[in-house]
Amino acid sequence: MGRQIFFNGGFHKETEKLLSIQDRGLCFGDGLFEVIRCVDGRFLLFAKHIGRMRDSAAFLRMDFPYSTEELLEACRELSRRNGILDGELYLEITRGEAPRYHPFPEGVRPTFFIVLIPLRRMPEDCWSVGVKTVTFQDSRGGHCHLKSINLLPNVLGKQYAKEKGAFEALFCREDGLGKYLTEGPSSTIFCVRGGALITPDLDNILPGTTRQCVLELARKEGLEVHERRLYLQEFLAADEAFISSTVSEVMPVVQVDEAVLSRGRKGLVTARLQAAYTAFKKDHLE
Numbered sequence: 001m002g003r004q005i006f007f008n009g010g011f012h013k014e015t016e017k018l019l020s021i022q023d024r025g026l027c028f029g030d031g032l033f034e035v036i037r038c039v040d041g042r043f044l045l046f047a048k049h050i051g052r053m054r055d056s057a058a059f060l061r062m063d064f065p066y067s068t069e070e071l072l073e074a075c076r077e078l079s080r081r082n083g084i085l086d087g088e089l090y091l092e093i094t095r096g097e098a099p100r101y102h103p104f105p106e107g108v109r110p111t112f113f114i115v116l117i118p119l120r121r122m123p124e125d126c127w128s129v130g131v132k133t134v135t136f137q138d139s140r141g142g143h144c145h146l147k148s149i150n151l152l153p154n155v156l157g158k159q160y161a162k163e164k165g166a167f168e169a170l171f172c173r174e175d176g177l178g179k180y181l182t183e184g185p186s187s188t189i190f191c192v193r194g195g196a197l198i199t200p201d202l203d204n205i206l207p208g209t210t211r212q213c214v215l216e217l218a219r220k221e222g223l224e225v226h227e228r229r230l231y232l233q234e235f236l237a238a239d240e241a242f243i244s245s246t247v248s249e250v251m252p253v254v255q256v257d258e259a260v261l262s263r264g265r266k267g268l269v270t271a272r273l274q275a276a277y278t279a280f281k282k283d284h285l286e
Contacts, residue, residue: 004081006074006114009065011081014115023111025094028102029150031111032056035246038087038116041079042285044246046072048209053091056146062095063110071114072286078116088247090115092149120247127274130252130266131167133243135232136160138171138182144204154185161185168243170256172232179232183208187245189230190214191238192269196224198238203229210244217276223269232256240267250274 003014012018024030034053037044050068057064066074075089093112098105136157141150157169170189171182181189182200188211190199197218199211218225235241240262241253250273252266 003117004078005116006078008109008112011077018113019111020097022100023094023097024105025092025111025149027100029148030060031092031094031149032060032062032147033090033092033149034147036075036089036091037246037281038075038079038084038089038119039281039285041076041085043072043075043089044281044286045209045213045284046075046286048212049091052147052207052209053093057093059146060095061104062093064093065110065112075114075116078114082116084116084118086119087116088119090117094149126167126251127249128266130254130262130264131243132165132255133168133170133184133253134161134164134166134257135172135179135181136169138173140171142204144182144206145202147206151185157185166255167251168248168253175229177231181230181232181235184243184245187243187248187251188214189235189241189243191230191235191241192267193234193238195269196226197269198226198228198230198234200230201227208244210246210249213280214244214250214273214277217273217280221272221276236261238262240270242267242270242273250277 004011005014007018032053034049036046036049047068050071054064091114093110096108096110098108140153161169168184168187170184172179173182183189183205188208190197215225236256236259243251243253252270254261254264
């Protein structure tokens with residue numbers, strides 16, 4: 001029968017042609033998205049993800065057509081219809097279909113769709129050993145706090161990492177003191193120095209849902225937490241490092257470009273936070 005998706009209030013075959021070529025998401029990237037982890041047919045931190053999406057839509061003066069409860073039921077139904085219990089849920093909203101003029105159109109209904117796909121499989125040693133990363137110039141604009149569908153710089157960063165045999169790119173900007181890290185194309189950056197956890201502050205980066213969860217868990221673990229500008233040289237000298245995201249969860253970083261971190265091994269603090277996050281997941285499925 002084929003996989004089904006949710007599109008503008010109804011369920012459709014994934015192969016149906018539903019999106020207009022005049023949709024502002026296609027023409028302008030005028031839209032937002034979220035990715036939510038599906039575990040045993042339930043959804044991790046669902047309300048937090050939808051809350052961020054709703055707040056971002058309000059910032060963009062975009063109507064948000066569904067309640068959190070309506071979306072949760074639609075997502076559960078997608079899981080049932082597609083028989084996917086362990087997966088990745090992708091939600092997207094655009095301003096809708098309108099003639100291609102730049103200003104916001106009036107009286108336009110947003111386009112809203114949801115796709116649930118099986119969880120992508122990665123080698124277990126990504127978590128048990130760690131991954132290689134590469135630095136990449138951050139060429140994005142000034143609204144990185146929005147999970148916008150304008151992702152060309154992120155795509156270029158991911159492709160650069162792939163070509164270098166790395167798992168993730170680490171976006172870099174520069175000030176008078178040198179290069180500093182912001183985030184990955186699909187992840188948040190952390191390091192540990194002297195027992196304290198350090199992560200870039202929310203200076204034009206995404207306020208990641210998993211990022212916030214990791215910070216809360218770190219504080220519960222008794223760790224000192226610093227949210228501030230994180231310079232590359234400081235990161236390279238860290239005791240240990242990791243990235244976080246909906247799919248990567250808490251993943252050790254053991255190499256940046258040609259530099260080896262943490263003697264090429266997962267650090268003890270990273271291991272503690274991995275365990276804490278695994279326990280956290282079980283209690284926060286919706």
